[in-house]
Amino acid sequence: MTTDKVSIYEAKEYLKDRDEVTKHILNNVLITRIRQLTKFGIQNHDDFTWFAILSEEIGEVAKEIVDNNFTKSVQERHTTHESMKYEIIDCIAVCVSWLDNIEKRTLAEIDNEGYKT
Numbered sequence: 001m002t003t004d005k006v007s008i009y010e011a012k013e014y015l016k017d018r019d020e021v022t023k024h025i026l027n028n029v030l031i032t033r034i035r036q037l038t039k040f041g042i043q044n045h046d047d048f049t050w051f052a053i054l055s056e057e058i059g060e061v062a063k064e065i066v067d068n069n070f071t072k073s074v075q076e077r078h079t080t081h082e083s084m085k086y087e088i089i090d091c092i093a094v095c096v097s098w099l100d101n102i103e104k105r106t107l108a109e110i111d112n113e114g115y116k117t
Contacts, residue, residue: 025089032093043097050098057094060087 006014015022036043045053064084 025092028089029092029096032089033096036093036097044101044104045098047098047102050094050101054091054094054098057087057091061091 061084064080064087068080068084
């Protein structure tokens with residue numbers, strides 16, 4: 001595995017070429033957030049709890065990686081890649097939810113200090 005550093009211009013060009021993929025990923029994150037909200041409701045947790053939730057989701061990604069590399073046949077690996085992508089989307093959706101909750105807490109703290117939100 002290699003990582004090549006690129007200039008800002010090259011980064012913008014790469015991302016422009018990946019625009020449709022990025023839109024597809026972000027749409028899947030939004031769909032997952034909606035699914036999470038309908039299943040669990042609006043989540044209000046402390047950061048420790050959010051980290052525990054995210055860690056559980058990361059564990060699901062790790063399980064898919066192990067399954068893909070050690071227990072699946074070549075024919076079954078495509079299915080595992082799809083499952084892994086689904087689990088990664090879950091991780092991103094949890095991060096978005098956590099960030100949303102941090103924003104709400106921050107605004108509440110500002111409001112409690114007498115500042116206009």
